[in-house]
Amino acid sequence: MHNITLIKGDGIGPEISSAVVDIIDSTKLKINWDECLAGLNAIEKFDCALPKETINSIEKNKVVLKAPVTTPIGKGFRSINVEIRKRFNLYANIRPSKNCPGIKTAFNNVDLVVIRENTEDIYAGIEHRIDDNTIHGIKLTTKEASLKIAKAAFEYALKNNRSEVCAVTKANISKLADGLFLDCYREVSKEYAAIKKREILVDNLCMQLVQNPSQFDVLVMPNLYGDIVSDLCAGLIGGLGVAKSANIGDNCAMFEAVHGSALDIANKGIANPTGLLSSAIMMLDYLGEGDCAKKIELALFEVLKEGKTLTPDLGGSSTTKEFRDEIIKKIAVV
């Protein structure tokens, strides 16, 4: 029996997380879903965006499946995602982008992984008002976190038979902060003779990604570049609806889709659960349930390949529930 903290989030979160839980439960894998609140729902009930109950559950279970949570723009409470990543030191955000069967995109040979530092950079939220017209925002970069993320990237490459780890920075401009990040990458890279090294500036990376993405393998970068580049990479494989991610720490992990709460389509029953489902498949692998993960992935790929039951973001006209039911049907026969 696995105990997993489940955060259903808001916007499309409850719709897609219910679908994902139904799909996993259909495999008969024994999971105790410890449902907890965070974000807007938690504020309504506890007057706190990340209540003690949720923190205690994560501390106890050490594995979280999280649907998106809305973060107010320019005001209001701090991002729950950032809060959880920092509090539990989930320092490595792993975001693989690989073409899904059946989803037609501009390129059919994308297979890369963005490894994003998850605790620092401007996400540390250190901002000061100097006067009414001037804000001072700090890009925090430490040697400790930069060494850790570089090591995580090379270890990921080794374990997953990847041949290259490329450091992405803007060290020509951010000479101190990105310079330190790059120095740490160079230091760690010496321990991995079998893995190819490469360095690229983030602006050039973006141009190269939209022209020739298959040249890239594992990309390691600071937090903000990772946030932006991974959405770009999601676009290369069919959009935000299909992109997955894992936030990994030394003894705790949180799995979530790359996309947000998609308020424009919330409560319409048409959200695509593929991103969260694929993240949950990564979670099952992390839990040592590789067979179950494979079974669900095969069923998902089969449904995508058939192309008959797709949500509107993938060009179909099916609902979230119809898509879920089709995957459950396939699981029963694979």
Ligand code: NAI
């Ligand atoms: P978004 O990712 O929610 O939506 C961007 C576009 O992609 C929208 O047109 C949306 O309909 C579409 N989309 C996203 N996920 C989809 C899915 N599963 N199926 C079909 N279409 C999908 O980004 P946006 O609008 O910038 O952010 C909305 C809120 O989400 C903000 O409050 C933001 O802070 C929050 N957010 C939360 C995240 C999290 O909880 N991990 C991550 C990113 C944003």
